[in-house]
Amino acid sequence: MAPNSKLNAKRKAQREATKAPKPRSERRSGEEGGKSETKTLIPIELQQLLLNIFRNSFAERLSVDFGPLLQEVKGHLFNRDFAAAFGKEEYLEMYAARWSPSRALGYLDLFWDLKGDLGFDVEEDGPGTDGSDSVKSRKVVCLGGGAGAEIVALGGLQKLLSSRVVEEKEGEDEKVVNAGKMEVTAIDIADWNVVVENLAKHLTTAPTLSKYASAAAKAANTPFLDPAQILVTFHQQDVLKASTLDMTSQLADANLVTLLFTLNELYSTSLPLTQKFLLHLTSIMKPGSLLLVIDSPGSYSTVTLNGTEKKYPMQWLLDHTLLDQASSNKNERGKEEIASWEKVKEDDSRWFRLDDRLRYPIELENMRMQMHLYRRL
Numbered sequence: 001m002a003p004n005s006k007l008n009a010k011r012k013a014q015r016e017a018t019k020a021p022k023p024r025s026e027r028r029s030g031e032e033g034g035k036s037e038t039k040t041l042i043p044i045e046l047q048q049l050l051l052n053i054f055r056n057s058f059a060e061r062l063s064v065d066f067g068p069l070l071q072e073v074k075g076h077l078f079n080r081d082f083a084a085a086f087g088k089e090e091y092l093e094m095y096a097a098r099w100s101p102s103r104a105l106g107y108l109d110l111f112w113d114l115k116g117d118l119g120f121d122v123e124e125d126g127p128g129t130d131g132s133d134s135v136k137s138r139k140v141v142c143l144g145g146g147a148g149a150e151i152v153a154l155g156g157l158q159k160l161l162s163s164r165v166v167e168e169k170e171g172e173d174e175k176v177v178n179a180g181k182m183e184v185t186a187i188d189i190a191d192w193n194v195v196v197e198n199l200a201k202h203l204t205t206a207p208t209l210s211k212y213a214s215a216a217a218k219a220a221n222t223p224f225l226d227p228a229q230i231l232v233t234f235h236q237q238d239v240l241k242a243s244t245l246d247m248t249s250q251l252a253d254a255n256l257v258t259l260l261f262t263l264n265e266l267y268s269t270s271l272p273l274t275q276k277f278l279l280h281l282t283s284i285m286k287p288g289s290l291l292l293v294i295d296s297p298g299s300y301s302t303v304t305l306n307g308t309e310k311k312y313p314m315q316w317l318l319d320h321t322l323l324d325q326a327s328s329n330k331n332e333r334g335k336e337e338i339a340s341w342e343k344v345k346e347d348d349s350r351w352f353r354l355d356d357r358l359r360y361p362i363e364l365e366n367m368r369m370q371m372h373l374y375r376r377l
Contacts, residue, residue, distance in 0.1 A: 042112060042156070044355050047105050049224060050156050051360045054104070054148075056207055057198045058097040061090070062361045069094050082265075086190035092147075096195045100149040102364040106352035107153035107260065110294070110371065112160060117344050117373060118256060118290060120161060137181040141254040143239055144262030146192025148199040151184055151232055155203045158182045158230055183231045185250060189238045200232035240266060240273040244280070251284045260294040261369075264314050267301040275321050282326040282340050285376045290344070293318060293372045297349045315372060319343070322374055344373040 055062065061069075073094050076085035086092055115121055119138070142150040162179040186196055204227040209218060237246060251257060259266075266274040285291070299314040322341040329335040353366045 042105070042109055042160075044357055046156060046159065047108075047355065048358055050104055050108070050152055051101050051358060052207070053152055053155075053199065053202045053224065054097060054101045055361060057195075057202045058093055061093045061097055066094060066097075066362075070098060073098070082190075086192075089194055092190065092192055092195050096147045096192075096199075098362055100147045100152070101360060101362075102352075102354060102367060103149035103261070104152040104156070105354065106367045106369070107149055107294075108156040109352050110350070110369075111153060111157045114292075114345065114373065115157070115161075118292070120157065137183060138255045139183040139185070139253055140256045140258065141251055142184065142186045142258045142260070144188055144259060144265070145186035146188030146190060146196060146234065148186075148192070148195055150258055150260055151186060151196065151199055152203070154182060154184050155225055155230055158225060162225075162229060179229065181229060181231060184233070185254075186232070186234045187237050187239065187250060188234070189236070191236050193234050193236065196232060196234040200230075203230065203232070240270060240277055244284075247280060248284050251281065252286065254285065254289055256290045256292060257281070257285065258292045258294075260292070261296070263293050263318065264295045264299040264301065267314065267317065271301055271303060271317075275317075275325070278318075278321045279326055282322065282376070287376050289376045291322075291341075291374045291376070293374075294369045297368055297370045299370070315346070315348070315370060318372060339377055341374045342377055344375050345371070346373070347371045 069090060073085055073091050076082070076091075084091075085095070111118065111120070140150075140154055142154075145151065158179065164179075186192065203225050204223050206221045206223050209221055213221075235250065237250075239247070263274070266277065281291070295314055300311040301314055301317055302309050302311050303317075323339065323343065324330075326340040328338040328340060330337060348370050349368060350371055351366065351368050354364055358364070
């Protein structure tokens with residue numbers, strides 16, 4: 001037997017016990033015209049682990065009759081009274097426990113499909129200071145991400161990426177492999193700090209076991225992620241009113257900025273301020289960074305021109321702002337117009353369907369979304 005082979009075999013067995021299951025690609029039918037398309041299906045075991053993170057994070061809230069509280073939140077949302085819906089800590093926890101789990105799974109499914117476009121493909125940056133192979137750290141800023149779906153989805157992505165790196169390096173003796181640290185910053189107008197802290201804690205600490213748990217269960221009880229793999233922070237901020245200094249400090253070094261089910265709400269709040277915000281975003285984000293926008297399909301916003309109201313699709317307004325208005329030298333005579341963004345990918349209607357085998361205290365829902373990905377030039 002080769003030197004160190006017993007030790008390597010032992011380490012491999014330990015990794016097998018803790019790593020996330022390998023994603024698999026399958027053919028599944030599309031939603032229209034019976035067309036088939038290749039989709040990467042996230043292993044159900046990993047999806048269940050992510051649901052468990054939500055369940056454990058809000059165990060106290062979910063252990064009592066939460067029906068009346070949930071109805072209060074739904075009532076405020078129906079009336080579009082967001083200040084009331086997100087004005088109490090118990091409302092925020094209930095919202096996150098109810099709507100974020102299914103979104104987190106849908107986001108992870110999309111992130112994994114787009115991992116190459118998002119810059120999350122495993123790459124070697126060369127030896128680290130300890131002689132190991134390393135992958136650069138990545139910073140993701142989630143605008144409107146206080147409810148935690150993006151945070152948990154990115155935690156799941158980091159788990160898959162870490163496991164994938166290990167698998168690619170298993171044949172190498174005594175090789176320490178680092179998937180790189182993911183820095184996730186959630187920014188939201190409401191004070192989601194308690195929710196974000198709770199989810200981050202349960203991503204990086206082992207679940208609490210019963211005092212009657214077996215020795216084997218205790219030995220196998222490990223955190224979903226090592227704290228060194230992910231750093232989660234939260235900032236309460238209204239992006240439509242934020243100063244240039246505040247925006248720059250958060251976004252200037254971001255590799256990826258997300259607006260997931262947020263942009264249409266910003267348009268509804270103030271279309272002019274949202275257009276201004278997107279142009280502001282353009283001036284701050286670095287070349288090569290990415291902007292990912294997800295929202296409900298068929299979202300429209302009303303524009304008033306010369307006293308006449310007209311509805312425009314959200315994606316048209318977004319493209320018009322980023323691909324046209326944001327261009328350098330716009331409307332300057334004698335100067336060539338220079339594009340500030342390029343559109344990398346889009347999908348007008350994407351479905352994510354939950355597996356019937358998944359278990360959660362509240363019935364979760366399938367989700368349908370439109371997706372637009374841009375790269376800063």
